[in-house]
Amino acid sequence: MSDAPIRPGELRGANPSWNPANSDGKYYLEIPVRKSLVESRNTSAIRVAAKAGMENIVEVARSSGFNISKIPLVPSSFLGSWGASAEAVASAYTIFPNGxxxxxxxxIQTIKDRSGEVLWRNGPIAYQAADQKSAWEVSRILEDVNKNGTGRAIRSTYGFRAPSGGKTGTTNGPTDGWYTGYTSALTCAVWVGMDDGKTILKGSSGASLALPIWVDIMKGSDRLPNIKNKPIAPARDLVVEPVNDEVPRAIPVNDDEIPLATPAR
Known part of the structure:
Protein backbone atom coordinates (compact mmCIF):
# COMPACT_ATOMS: atom_id res chain seq x y z
CA MET A 1 0.00 0.00 0.00
CA SER A 2 1.26 3.49 -0.83
CA ASP A 3 2.37 5.53 2.19
CA ALA A 4 3.19 8.65 0.19
CA PRO A 5 1.66 12.00 1.18
CA ILE A 6 -2.02 12.39 0.29
CA ARG A 7 -2.34 14.53 -2.81
CA PRO A 8 -5.00 17.23 -3.20
CA GLY A 9 -8.04 15.71 -4.89
CA GLU A 10 -6.91 12.13 -4.28
CA LEU A 11 -9.73 11.33 -1.85
CA ARG A 12 -13.34 11.95 -2.78
CA GLY A 13 -15.14 14.12 -0.22
CA ALA A 14 -11.99 15.36 1.51
CA ASN A 15 -11.68 19.02 2.45
CA PRO A 16 -9.07 20.56 0.11
CA SER A 17 -7.23 21.99 3.12
CA TRP A 18 -7.04 18.62 4.90
CA ASN A 19 -3.40 17.60 5.04
CA PRO A 20 -2.94 14.34 7.01
CA ALA A 21 0.64 13.56 7.90
CA ASN A 22 2.69 10.77 9.43
CA SER A 23 3.84 11.66 12.93
CA ASP A 24 7.53 11.08 12.17
CA GLY A 25 7.42 13.17 8.99
CA LYS A 26 8.55 10.21 6.88
CA TYR A 27 6.75 8.71 3.90
CA TYR A 28 7.16 5.57 1.82
CA LEU A 29 6.17 4.66 -1.71
CA GLU A 30 5.00 1.24 -0.56
CA ILE A 31 4.57 -0.45 2.82
CA PRO A 32 2.93 -3.74 3.88
CA VAL A 33 -0.51 -3.09 5.39
CA ARG A 34 0.42 -5.02 8.54
CA LYS A 35 3.54 -2.90 9.03
CA SER A 36 1.50 0.24 8.40
CA LEU A 37 -0.76 -0.49 11.38
CA VAL A 38 2.10 -1.63 13.62
CA GLU A 39 3.99 1.61 12.99
CA SER A 40 0.87 3.82 12.98
CA ARG A 41 1.33 5.18 9.44
CA ASN A 42 -1.50 7.60 8.74
CA THR A 43 -1.35 8.07 4.98
CA SER A 44 -1.31 4.37 4.13
CA ALA A 45 -4.06 3.71 6.71
CA ILE A 46 -6.23 6.31 4.99
CA ARG A 47 -5.76 4.55 1.65
CA VAL A 48 -6.65 1.16 3.14
CA ALA A 49 -9.85 2.64 4.58
CA ALA A 50 -10.66 4.36 1.29
CA LYS A 51 -10.41 1.01 -0.51
CA ALA A 52 -12.69 -0.58 2.10
CA GLY A 53 -15.23 2.20 1.57
CA MET A 54 -17.01 4.56 3.92
CA GLU A 55 -20.15 2.41 4.11
CA ASN A 56 -18.15 -0.59 5.31
CA ILE A 57 -16.22 1.52 7.82
CA VAL A 58 -19.44 2.87 9.30
CA GLU A 59 -20.97 -0.61 9.46
CA VAL A 60 -17.96 -1.96 11.37
CA ALA A 61 -18.22 0.99 13.76
CA ARG A 62 -21.95 0.32 14.25
CA SER A 63 -21.47 -3.38 14.98
CA SER A 64 -18.65 -2.46 17.38
CA GLY A 65 -21.06 -0.37 19.44
CA PHE A 66 -20.21 3.17 18.38
CA ASN A 67 -22.85 5.84 17.83
CA ILE A 68 -22.57 6.14 14.07
CA SER A 69 -24.67 9.32 13.99
CA LYS A 70 -21.56 11.10 15.27
CA ILE A 71 -19.35 9.88 12.42
CA PRO A 72 -18.91 12.50 9.66
CA LEU A 73 -18.93 10.81 6.24
CA VAL A 74 -15.60 12.32 5.23
CA PRO A 75 -12.11 10.77 4.85
CA SER A 76 -10.80 12.35 8.07
CA SER A 77 -13.05 9.89 9.91
CA PHE A 78 -10.76 7.10 8.70
CA LEU A 79 -8.29 8.27 11.36
CA GLY A 80 -10.91 8.43 14.10
CA SER A 81 -11.36 12.20 14.10
CA TRP A 82 -14.88 11.79 15.52
CA GLY A 83 -15.38 11.70 19.27
CA ALA A 84 -15.94 8.58 21.35
CA SER A 85 -15.83 7.81 25.05
CA ALA A 86 -13.18 5.60 26.62
CA GLU A 87 -16.00 3.25 27.62
CA ALA A 88 -17.12 2.84 24.00
CA VAL A 89 -13.57 2.32 22.75
CA ALA A 90 -12.79 -0.27 25.44
CA SER A 91 -16.00 -2.14 24.68
CA ALA A 92 -15.18 -2.18 20.96
CA TYR A 93 -11.71 -3.58 21.63
CA THR A 94 -13.17 -6.61 23.43
CA ILE A 95 -13.82 -7.90 19.92
CA PHE A 96 -10.16 -8.70 19.31
CA PRO A 97 -9.21 -11.06 22.17
CA ASN A 98 -12.64 -12.75 22.07
CA GLY A 99 -12.89 -13.99 18.51
CA ILE A 108 -23.77 -2.76 38.72
CA GLN A 109 -22.96 -6.44 39.17
CA THR A 110 -25.25 -7.35 42.07
CA ILE A 111 -27.78 -5.79 44.43
CA LYS A 112 -27.96 -7.32 47.90
CA ASP A 113 -30.14 -6.72 50.91
CA ARG A 114 -28.67 -5.89 54.29
CA SER A 115 -28.34 -9.57 55.17
CA GLY A 116 -26.23 -10.19 52.07
CA GLU A 117 -28.85 -12.04 50.03
CA VAL A 118 -28.58 -11.32 46.32
CA LEU A 119 -31.72 -9.61 45.07
CA TRP A 120 -30.53 -8.94 41.54
CA ARG A 121 -27.55 -10.03 39.52
CA ASN A 122 -26.16 -8.54 36.33
CA GLY A 123 -23.67 -9.87 33.83
CA PRO A 124 -22.09 -9.04 30.50
CA ILE A 125 -24.20 -8.99 27.37
CA ALA A 126 -22.24 -10.39 24.47
CA TYR A 127 -22.88 -10.75 20.76
CA GLN A 128 -20.89 -11.61 17.64
CA ALA A 129 -19.81 -8.25 16.25
CA ALA A 130 -17.16 -9.35 13.77
CA ASP A 131 -16.02 -12.38 11.84
CA GLN A 132 -13.84 -14.65 14.00
CA LYS A 133 -11.01 -14.90 11.49
CA SER A 134 -10.94 -11.17 10.81
CA ALA A 135 -10.89 -10.36 14.53
CA TRP A 136 -8.05 -12.81 15.11
CA GLU A 137 -5.98 -11.46 12.22
CA VAL A 138 -6.33 -7.90 13.52
CA SER A 139 -5.50 -9.09 17.03
CA ARG A 140 -2.27 -10.64 15.77
CA ILE A 141 -1.28 -7.30 14.30
CA LEU A 142 -2.20 -5.43 17.49
CA GLU A 143 -0.06 -7.86 19.48
CA ASP A 144 2.80 -6.95 17.16
CA VAL A 145 2.16 -3.27 17.95
CA ASN A 146 3.10 -4.04 21.57
CA LYS A 147 6.12 -6.11 20.57
CA ASN A 148 7.66 -4.09 17.76
CA GLY A 149 5.54 -1.01 17.08
CA THR A 150 4.33 2.13 18.80
CA GLY A 151 3.42 0.17 21.95
CA ARG A 152 6.75 -1.61 22.39
CA ALA A 153 7.59 0.42 25.54
CA ILE A 154 5.01 -1.73 27.34
CA ARG A 155 7.56 -4.52 27.45
CA SER A 156 10.92 -2.85 26.93
CA THR A 157 10.47 0.17 29.24
CA TYR A 158 7.65 -0.68 31.64
CA GLY A 159 8.22 -4.42 31.95
CA PHE A 160 4.66 -5.65 31.37
CA ARG A 161 5.23 -9.16 30.02
CA ALA A 162 1.73 -10.62 29.76
CA PRO A 163 0.61 -11.33 26.18
CA SER A 164 -1.23 -8.21 25.04
CA GLY A 165 -2.34 -6.23 22.04
CA GLY A 166 -3.35 -2.63 21.56
CA LYS A 167 -3.04 0.65 19.73
CA THR A 168 -1.81 4.14 20.46
CA GLY A 169 -3.69 7.21 19.26
CA THR A 170 -2.74 10.89 19.04
CA THR A 171 -4.57 13.90 17.62
CA ASN A 172 -3.05 17.13 16.35
CA GLY A 173 -1.57 19.27 19.09
CA PRO A 174 -1.93 16.83 20.69
CA THR A 175 -5.34 17.47 22.20
CA ASP A 176 -5.98 13.76 22.82
CA GLY A 177 -3.66 10.95 23.83
CA TRP A 178 -5.01 7.41 23.66
CA TYR A 179 -3.89 3.93 24.41
CA THR A 180 -6.35 1.06 24.24
CA GLY A 181 -5.21 -2.49 24.80
CA TYR A 182 -6.10 -5.88 26.14
CA THR A 183 -4.89 -9.17 27.55
CA SER A 184 -6.80 -12.43 27.46
CA ALA A 185 -8.61 -11.38 30.65
CA LEU A 186 -9.00 -7.60 30.59
CA THR A 187 -9.55 -4.77 28.10
CA CYS A 188 -8.78 -1.17 29.06
CA ALA A 189 -8.90 2.20 27.28
CA VAL A 190 -7.01 5.24 28.57
CA TRP A 191 -7.65 8.78 27.32
CA VAL A 192 -5.57 11.78 28.35
CA GLY A 193 -6.82 15.24 27.45
CA MET A 194 -8.04 18.64 28.61
CA ASP A 195 -11.69 19.48 29.23
CA ASP A 196 -11.36 22.56 27.04
CA GLY A 197 -9.68 20.72 24.16
CA LYS A 198 -6.37 22.55 24.51
CA THR A 199 -2.99 21.04 23.69
CA ILE A 200 -1.87 18.67 26.43
CA LEU A 201 1.90 18.83 26.02
CA LYS A 202 3.67 19.70 22.78
CA GLY A 203 5.63 16.81 21.34
CA SER A 204 3.75 14.23 23.39
CA SER A 205 1.74 11.29 22.09
CA GLY A 206 -0.60 8.53 23.15
CA ALA A 207 2.47 6.36 23.68
CA SER A 208 4.02 8.82 26.13
CA LEU A 209 0.82 10.02 27.85
CA ALA A 210 -1.75 7.22 27.98
CA LEU A 211 0.32 4.08 27.61
CA PRO A 212 2.15 4.31 30.98
CA ILE A 213 -1.21 4.71 32.75
CA TRP A 214 -2.53 1.64 30.95
CA VAL A 215 0.47 -0.38 32.12
CA ASP A 216 -0.08 0.66 35.75
CA ILE A 217 -3.73 -0.38 35.55
CA MET A 218 -2.94 -3.73 33.97
CA LYS A 219 -0.21 -4.51 36.47
CA GLY A 220 -2.62 -3.70 39.29
CA SER A 221 -5.24 -6.01 37.78
CA ASP A 222 -3.21 -8.99 38.97
CA ARG A 223 -4.77 -8.42 42.38
CA LEU A 224 -8.31 -8.70 41.04
CA PRO A 225 -10.20 -11.99 41.41
CA ASN A 226 -10.47 -14.19 38.32
CA ILE A 227 -7.88 -12.19 36.37
CA LYS A 228 -5.40 -14.66 34.91
CA ASN A 229 -3.59 -13.54 31.79
CA LYS A 230 -2.94 -16.27 29.25
CA PRO A 231 -1.76 -16.33 25.63
CA ILE A 232 -4.45 -14.85 23.40
CA ALA A 233 -5.72 -17.89 21.53
CA PRO A 234 -7.76 -18.07 18.30
CA ALA A 235 -11.06 -19.90 18.00
CA ARG A 236 -10.65 -23.65 17.83
CA ASP A 237 -11.78 -23.98 14.23
CA LEU A 238 -9.23 -21.50 12.89
CA VAL A 239 -6.04 -22.70 11.26
CA VAL A 240 -3.22 -20.35 12.25
CA GLU A 241 -0.38 -19.89 9.80
CA PRO A 242 2.92 -18.32 10.89
CA VAL A 243 3.45 -14.72 9.88
CA ASN A 244 6.18 -14.23 7.31
CA ASP A 245 8.48 -11.70 8.93
CA GLU A 246 10.45 -11.38 5.71
CA VAL A 247 8.17 -8.62 4.46
CA PRO A 248 9.48 -6.29 1.76
CA ARG A 249 11.27 -3.29 3.16
CA ALA A 250 9.44 -0.01 2.88
CA ILE A 251 10.63 2.18 0.01
CA PRO A 252 11.41 5.77 1.02
CA VAL A 253 9.75 8.52 -0.95
CA ASN A 254 11.93 10.79 -3.07
CA ASP A 255 11.46 14.12 -1.29
CA ASP A 256 12.33 15.99 -4.47
CA GLU A 257 9.32 14.50 -6.22
CA ILE A 258 6.64 14.50 -3.51
CA PRO A 259 6.21 17.40 -1.07
CA LEU A 260 5.98 16.64 2.62
CA ALA A 261 3.01 18.99 2.91
CA THR A 262 0.35 20.03 0.45
CA PRO A 263 -0.73 23.68 0.61
CA ALA A 264 -4.29 24.55 1.54
CA ARG A 265 -6.43 26.07 -1.20
Missing part, protein backbone atom coordinates in the same frame (compact mmCIF):
# COMPACT_ATOMS: atom_id res chain seq x y z
CA UNK A 100 -15.11 -11.16 17.29
CA UNK A 101 -17.45 -11.20 20.29
CA UNK A 102 -18.19 -7.79 21.79
CA UNK A 103 -19.05 -7.40 25.47
CA UNK A 104 -21.25 -4.49 26.51
CA UNK A 105 -20.05 -2.80 29.70
CA UNK A 106 -22.16 -2.65 32.84
CA UNK A 107 -21.72 -0.84 36.14
Missing amino acids: GTRFRPFY
Whole structure:
Protein backbone atom coordinates (compact mmCIF):
# COMPACT_ATOMS: atom_id res chain seq x y z
CA MET A 1 0.00 0.00 0.00
CA SER A 2 1.26 3.49 -0.83
CA ASP A 3 2.37 5.53 2.19
CA ALA A 4 3.19 8.65 0.19
CA PRO A 5 1.66 12.00 1.18
CA ILE A 6 -2.02 12.39 0.29
CA ARG A 7 -2.34 14.53 -2.81
CA PRO A 8 -5.00 17.23 -3.20
CA GLY A 9 -8.04 15.71 -4.89
CA GLU A 10 -6.91 12.13 -4.28
CA LEU A 11 -9.73 11.33 -1.85
CA ARG A 12 -13.34 11.95 -2.78
CA GLY A 13 -15.14 14.12 -0.22
CA ALA A 14 -11.99 15.36 1.51
CA ASN A 15 -11.68 19.02 2.45
CA PRO A 16 -9.07 20.56 0.11
CA SER A 17 -7.23 21.99 3.12
CA TRP A 18 -7.04 18.62 4.90
CA ASN A 19 -3.40 17.60 5.04
CA PRO A 20 -2.94 14.34 7.01
CA ALA A 21 0.64 13.56 7.90
CA ASN A 22 2.69 10.77 9.43
CA SER A 23 3.84 11.66 12.93
CA ASP A 24 7.53 11.08 12.17
CA GLY A 25 7.42 13.17 8.99
CA LYS A 26 8.55 10.21 6.88
CA TYR A 27 6.75 8.71 3.90
CA TYR A 28 7.16 5.57 1.82
CA LEU A 29 6.17 4.66 -1.71
CA GLU A 30 5.00 1.24 -0.56
CA ILE A 31 4.57 -0.45 2.82
CA PRO A 32 2.93 -3.74 3.88
CA VAL A 33 -0.51 -3.09 5.39
CA ARG A 34 0.42 -5.02 8.54
CA LYS A 35 3.54 -2.90 9.03
CA SER A 36 1.50 0.24 8.40
CA LEU A 37 -0.76 -0.49 11.38
CA VAL A 38 2.10 -1.63 13.62
CA GLU A 39 3.99 1.61 12.99
CA SER A 40 0.87 3.82 12.98
CA ARG A 41 1.33 5.18 9.44
CA ASN A 42 -1.50 7.60 8.74
CA THR A 43 -1.35 8.07 4.98
CA SER A 44 -1.31 4.37 4.13
CA ALA A 45 -4.06 3.71 6.71
CA ILE A 46 -6.23 6.31 4.99
CA ARG A 47 -5.76 4.55 1.65
CA VAL A 48 -6.65 1.16 3.14
CA ALA A 49 -9.85 2.64 4.58
CA ALA A 50 -10.66 4.36 1.29
CA LYS A 51 -10.41 1.01 -0.51
CA ALA A 52 -12.69 -0.58 2.10
CA GLY A 53 -15.23 2.20 1.57
CA MET A 54 -17.01 4.56 3.92
CA GLU A 55 -20.15 2.41 4.11
CA ASN A 56 -18.15 -0.59 5.31
CA ILE A 57 -16.22 1.52 7.82
CA VAL A 58 -19.44 2.87 9.30
CA GLU A 59 -20.97 -0.61 9.46
CA VAL A 60 -17.96 -1.96 11.37
CA ALA A 61 -18.22 0.99 13.76
CA ARG A 62 -21.95 0.32 14.25
CA SER A 63 -21.47 -3.38 14.98
CA SER A 64 -18.65 -2.46 17.38
CA GLY A 65 -21.06 -0.37 19.44
CA PHE A 66 -20.21 3.17 18.38
CA ASN A 67 -22.85 5.84 17.83
CA ILE A 68 -22.57 6.14 14.07
CA SER A 69 -24.67 9.32 13.99
CA LYS A 70 -21.56 11.10 15.27
CA ILE A 71 -19.35 9.88 12.42
CA PRO A 72 -18.91 12.50 9.66
CA LEU A 73 -18.93 10.81 6.24
CA VAL A 74 -15.60 12.32 5.23
CA PRO A 75 -12.11 10.77 4.85
CA SER A 76 -10.80 12.35 8.07
CA SER A 77 -13.05 9.89 9.91
CA PHE A 78 -10.76 7.10 8.70
CA LEU A 79 -8.29 8.27 11.36
CA GLY A 80 -10.91 8.43 14.10
CA SER A 81 -11.36 12.20 14.10
CA TRP A 82 -14.88 11.79 15.52
CA GLY A 83 -15.38 11.70 19.27
CA ALA A 84 -15.94 8.58 21.35
CA SER A 85 -15.83 7.81 25.05
CA ALA A 86 -13.18 5.60 26.62
CA GLU A 87 -16.00 3.25 27.62
CA ALA A 88 -17.12 2.84 24.00
CA VAL A 89 -13.57 2.32 22.75
CA ALA A 90 -12.79 -0.27 25.44
CA SER A 91 -16.00 -2.14 24.68
CA ALA A 92 -15.18 -2.18 20.96
CA TYR A 93 -11.71 -3.58 21.63
CA THR A 94 -13.17 -6.61 23.43
CA ILE A 95 -13.82 -7.90 19.92
CA PHE A 96 -10.16 -8.70 19.31
CA PRO A 97 -9.21 -11.06 22.17
CA ASN A 98 -12.64 -12.75 22.07
CA GLY A 99 -12.89 -13.99 18.51
CA GLY A 100 -15.11 -11.16 17.29
CA THR A 101 -17.45 -11.20 20.29
CA ARG A 102 -18.19 -7.79 21.79
CA PHE A 103 -19.05 -7.40 25.47
CA ARG A 104 -21.25 -4.49 26.51
CA PRO A 105 -20.05 -2.80 29.70
CA PHE A 106 -22.16 -2.65 32.84
CA TYR A 107 -21.72 -0.84 36.14
CA ILE A 108 -23.77 -2.76 38.72
CA GLN A 109 -22.96 -6.44 39.17
CA THR A 110 -25.25 -7.35 42.07
CA ILE A 111 -27.78 -5.79 44.43
CA LYS A 112 -27.96 -7.32 47.90
CA ASP A 113 -30.14 -6.72 50.91
CA ARG A 114 -28.67 -5.89 54.29
CA SER A 115 -28.34 -9.57 55.17
CA GLY A 116 -26.23 -10.19 52.07
CA GLU A 117 -28.85 -12.04 50.03
CA VAL A 118 -28.58 -11.32 46.32
CA LEU A 119 -31.72 -9.61 45.07
CA TRP A 120 -30.53 -8.94 41.54
CA ARG A 121 -27.55 -10.03 39.52
CA ASN A 122 -26.16 -8.54 36.33
CA GLY A 123 -23.67 -9.87 33.83
CA PRO A 124 -22.09 -9.04 30.50
CA ILE A 125 -24.20 -8.99 27.37
CA ALA A 126 -22.24 -10.39 24.47
CA TYR A 127 -22.88 -10.75 20.76
CA GLN A 128 -20.89 -11.61 17.64
CA ALA A 129 -19.81 -8.25 16.25
CA ALA A 130 -17.16 -9.35 13.77
CA ASP A 131 -16.02 -12.38 11.84
CA GLN A 132 -13.84 -14.65 14.00
CA LYS A 133 -11.01 -14.90 11.49
CA SER A 134 -10.94 -11.17 10.81
CA ALA A 135 -10.89 -10.36 14.53
CA TRP A 136 -8.05 -12.81 15.11
CA GLU A 137 -5.98 -11.46 12.22
CA VAL A 138 -6.33 -7.90 13.52
CA SER A 139 -5.50 -9.09 17.03
CA ARG A 140 -2.27 -10.64 15.77
CA ILE A 141 -1.28 -7.30 14.30
CA LEU A 142 -2.20 -5.43 17.49
CA GLU A 143 -0.06 -7.86 19.48
CA ASP A 144 2.80 -6.95 17.16
CA VAL A 145 2.16 -3.27 17.95
CA ASN A 146 3.10 -4.04 21.57
CA LYS A 147 6.12 -6.11 20.57
CA ASN A 148 7.66 -4.09 17.76
CA GLY A 149 5.54 -1.01 17.08
CA THR A 150 4.33 2.13 18.80
CA GLY A 151 3.42 0.17 21.95
CA ARG A 152 6.75 -1.61 22.39
CA ALA A 153 7.59 0.42 25.54
CA ILE A 154 5.01 -1.73 27.34
CA ARG A 155 7.56 -4.52 27.45
CA SER A 156 10.92 -2.85 26.93
CA THR A 157 10.47 0.17 29.24
CA TYR A 158 7.65 -0.68 31.64
CA GLY A 159 8.22 -4.42 31.95
CA PHE A 160 4.66 -5.65 31.37
CA ARG A 161 5.23 -9.16 30.02
CA ALA A 162 1.73 -10.62 29.76
CA PRO A 163 0.61 -11.33 26.18
CA SER A 164 -1.23 -8.21 25.04
CA GLY A 165 -2.34 -6.23 22.04
CA GLY A 166 -3.35 -2.63 21.56
CA LYS A 167 -3.04 0.65 19.73
CA THR A 168 -1.81 4.14 20.46
CA GLY A 169 -3.69 7.21 19.26
CA THR A 170 -2.74 10.89 19.04
CA THR A 171 -4.57 13.90 17.62
CA ASN A 172 -3.05 17.13 16.35
CA GLY A 173 -1.57 19.27 19.09
CA PRO A 174 -1.93 16.83 20.69
CA THR A 175 -5.34 17.47 22.20
CA ASP A 176 -5.98 13.76 22.82
CA GLY A 177 -3.66 10.95 23.83
CA TRP A 178 -5.01 7.41 23.66
CA TYR A 179 -3.89 3.93 24.41
CA THR A 180 -6.35 1.06 24.24
CA GLY A 181 -5.21 -2.49 24.80
CA TYR A 182 -6.10 -5.88 26.14
CA THR A 183 -4.89 -9.17 27.55
CA SER A 184 -6.80 -12.43 27.46
CA ALA A 185 -8.61 -11.38 30.65
CA LEU A 186 -9.00 -7.60 30.59
CA THR A 187 -9.55 -4.77 28.10
CA CYS A 188 -8.78 -1.17 29.06
CA ALA A 189 -8.90 2.20 27.28
CA VAL A 190 -7.01 5.24 28.57
CA TRP A 191 -7.65 8.78 27.32
CA VAL A 192 -5.57 11.78 28.35
CA GLY A 193 -6.82 15.24 27.45
CA MET A 194 -8.04 18.64 28.61
CA ASP A 195 -11.69 19.48 29.23
CA ASP A 196 -11.36 22.56 27.04
CA GLY A 197 -9.68 20.72 24.16
CA LYS A 198 -6.37 22.55 24.51
CA THR A 199 -2.99 21.04 23.69
CA ILE A 200 -1.87 18.67 26.43
CA LEU A 201 1.90 18.83 26.02
CA LYS A 202 3.67 19.70 22.78
CA GLY A 203 5.63 16.81 21.34
CA SER A 204 3.75 14.23 23.39
CA SER A 205 1.74 11.29 22.09
CA GLY A 206 -0.60 8.53 23.15
CA ALA A 207 2.47 6.36 23.68
CA SER A 208 4.02 8.82 26.13
CA LEU A 209 0.82 10.02 27.85
CA ALA A 210 -1.75 7.22 27.98
CA LEU A 211 0.32 4.08 27.61
CA PRO A 212 2.15 4.31 30.98
CA ILE A 213 -1.21 4.71 32.75
CA TRP A 214 -2.53 1.64 30.95
CA VAL A 215 0.47 -0.38 32.12
CA ASP A 216 -0.08 0.66 35.75
CA ILE A 217 -3.73 -0.38 35.55
CA MET A 218 -2.94 -3.73 33.97
CA LYS A 219 -0.21 -4.51 36.47
CA GLY A 220 -2.62 -3.70 39.29
CA SER A 221 -5.24 -6.01 37.78
CA ASP A 222 -3.21 -8.99 38.97
CA ARG A 223 -4.77 -8.42 42.38
CA LEU A 224 -8.31 -8.70 41.04
CA PRO A 225 -10.20 -11.99 41.41
CA ASN A 226 -10.47 -14.19 38.32
CA ILE A 227 -7.88 -12.19 36.37
CA LYS A 228 -5.40 -14.66 34.91
CA ASN A 229 -3.59 -13.54 31.79
CA LYS A 230 -2.94 -16.27 29.25
CA PRO A 231 -1.76 -16.33 25.63
CA ILE A 232 -4.45 -14.85 23.40
CA ALA A 233 -5.72 -17.89 21.53
CA PRO A 234 -7.76 -18.07 18.30
CA ALA A 235 -11.06 -19.90 18.00
CA ARG A 236 -10.65 -23.65 17.83
CA ASP A 237 -11.78 -23.98 14.23
CA LEU A 238 -9.23 -21.50 12.89
CA VAL A 239 -6.04 -22.70 11.26
CA VAL A 240 -3.22 -20.35 12.25
CA GLU A 241 -0.38 -19.89 9.80
CA PRO A 242 2.92 -18.32 10.89
CA VAL A 243 3.45 -14.72 9.88
CA ASN A 244 6.18 -14.23 7.31
CA ASP A 245 8.48 -11.70 8.93
CA GLU A 246 10.45 -11.38 5.71
CA VAL A 247 8.17 -8.62 4.46
CA PRO A 248 9.48 -6.29 1.76
CA ARG A 249 11.27 -3.29 3.16
CA ALA A 250 9.44 -0.01 2.88
CA ILE A 251 10.63 2.18 0.01
CA PRO A 252 11.41 5.77 1.02
CA VAL A 253 9.75 8.52 -0.95
CA ASN A 254 11.93 10.79 -3.07
CA ASP A 255 11.46 14.12 -1.29
CA ASP A 256 12.33 15.99 -4.47
CA GLU A 257 9.32 14.50 -6.22
CA ILE A 258 6.64 14.50 -3.51
CA PRO A 259 6.21 17.40 -1.07
CA LEU A 260 5.98 16.64 2.62
CA ALA A 261 3.01 18.99 2.91
CA THR A 262 0.35 20.03 0.45
CA PRO A 263 -0.73 23.68 0.61
CA ALA A 264 -4.29 24.55 1.54
CA ARG A 265 -6.43 26.07 -1.20
